[in-house]
Amino acid sequence: MQKQITAALLISTYNWPAALDLVLSSVLLQSKMPDEILIADDGSTEETKTIIEKYKKLFKIPVLHFWQEDHGFRKTLILNKAIAGAKSDYIIEIDGDIIIHRKFIEDHINFAMPGTFVRASRGYLNKELSAKLISKEISKINIFSKNIANFFSVVRIPFLWPLFEKKYKIKGAELYEIHGCNMAFWRSDAIKVNGYNESFIGWGPEDKEFIARLLNIGLQKRFLKLGAVAFHIYHKENSRASLAENEILFKETIALKKVYCESGIDKYL
Numbered sequence: 001m002q003k004q005i006t007a008a009l010l011i012s013t014y015n016w017p018a019a020l021d022l023v024l025s026s027v028l029l030q031s032k033m034p035d036e037i038l039i040a041d042d043g044s045t046e047e048t049k050t051i052i053e054k055y056k057k058l059f060k061i062p063v064l065h066f067w068q069e070d071h072g073f074r075k076t077l078i079l080n081k082a083i084a085g086a087k088s089d090y091i092i093e094i095d096g097d098i099i100i101h102r103k104f105i106e107d108h109i110n111f112a113m114p115g116t117f118v119r120a121s122r123g124y125l126n127k128e129l130s131a132k133l134i135s136k137e138i139s140k141i142n143i144f145s146k147n148i149a150n151f152f153s154v155v156r157i158p159f160l161w162p163l164f165e166k167k168y169k170i171k172g173a174e175l176y177e178i179h180g181c182n183m184a185f186w187r188s189d190a191i192k193v194n195g196y197n198e199s200f201i202g203w204g205p206e207d208k209e210f211i212a213r214l215l216n217i218g219l220q221k222r223f224l225k226l227g228a229v230a231f232h233i234y235h236k237e238n239s240r241a242s243l244a245e246n247e248i249l250f251k252e253t254i255a256l257k258k259v260y261c262e263s264g265i266d267k268y269l
Contacts, residue, residue, distance in 0.1 A: 007109050008088035008187075009034040012075055012180075013096030014042045017051045018134045019233050024055045026099045032106040034092065036062040040082040043070025062087075073238070076196035076206050083190055084268035091190065094230065095181040098122060099133075099141065101229035103156060108184050108228050111161065116220045117185035117211060119178045122230040123154035130234035141231055148231070157226040164225035175215070176254070180207035182230045185214065192217060195265025199249055202242025209250040209261075216259045 009027065013020050020039075027037065037059065039052055049065065056063045066082040068074065083091060092108045094100065101107075111118060125133070129147035132138045143154045193213035200206040215221065252258070 005090050005109065005112060006035040006088040007090040007092055007105065007112075008036045008038050008086045009105065010038045010040060010079070010082055010086070010091050010093045011096050012040045012042070012079060012093075013044060013048060014073075015044045015048065016096060016235070017044070017048045019097045019235075020048060021051050022099055022133055022233065023094070023096055024051070026102075027105075028055075028058060029102045030100075030105045031103050032109065033059075033061055034105050035088050036064060036086065038082040038086055039063065039065050039096075040075075040078040041065060041067040042073065042075055042078045043068055073202045073242075074198075076198045076200045080195040080198065080265040081268050083187060083195055084265050086187055089187060090184065091187050092184045093180060093182075095232075097233040097235060098181050099125075099231040099233065101154075101156060101231075104228050104230065107156070107158070107224065110158075111165075111222070111224050111227065112184065113222065114186070115218075116222045117189065117214050118183060118222050118224050120182040120184070120224040120228040120230070121150070121153035122179060122182050122232045123151070124149040124232050125234055127234045133233065152226070154229050154231065155226055156229050160226050161224065165222045175221070176208045176212055176250075178207050178211045178221075181232065182228060183207070183211075184224075185211075189214060189217070189219060191265060191269070193259055193264075194261045197249065197253075197261035198263040199261070200242075200246050202246065203238040203240060204243050204246055205250050206246070209246075209253050212250065212253045213259055213261065216253075216257050
């Protein structure tokens, strides 16, 4: 178990300030704070900036806002810019629609291990519960509520972590299963593979292609189950218009055992 590491919480967001408000309010309650918060903003309006400025005053740690103009879904670019600007050893990545358990950061730091990266899970809040949280009608989540799907992704039982952590030492599609909304990796490892592949424009599966290259340099994937609990706020699905083209890039990385992408984080370092 790795000790005395510095950790950044990386949050991607786009034009949903009400959700980002809930996310950042959950970060304020953490049992262990990250060393910095990196907000990767893919072109949001001033309303999102206002939320971020509010929380900059509430946190005692750096809150860094990385913003780029809105030219469509370019998540890979803004993630790379944020990772390049990080000062921490370890990156814990979530989306701007993920409310985190108060032990979330502590769990990720305790689970971190050199030579590995981490996949974790999330529970799904349904449309009704999400609306109540967004409107501030309620402020707390009951994990036993019928409004939460994926129950075993929202239960925290640390002593059972070893039963699941090596579940993905197998071949096939499951090896590349990852959730960009709850994952963690070493910043130095991300730089070795040149970060996220900026050839991915539009939704998916940029996270799978990224970790495919991490696997190709010899890193091990570990599954943090029953820990680092996260709750996904309901929203409509993103456009899948670019998915087929992006899937081709992902499959090429696997087939050719690529360890480096041509268009990546190096231009920001």
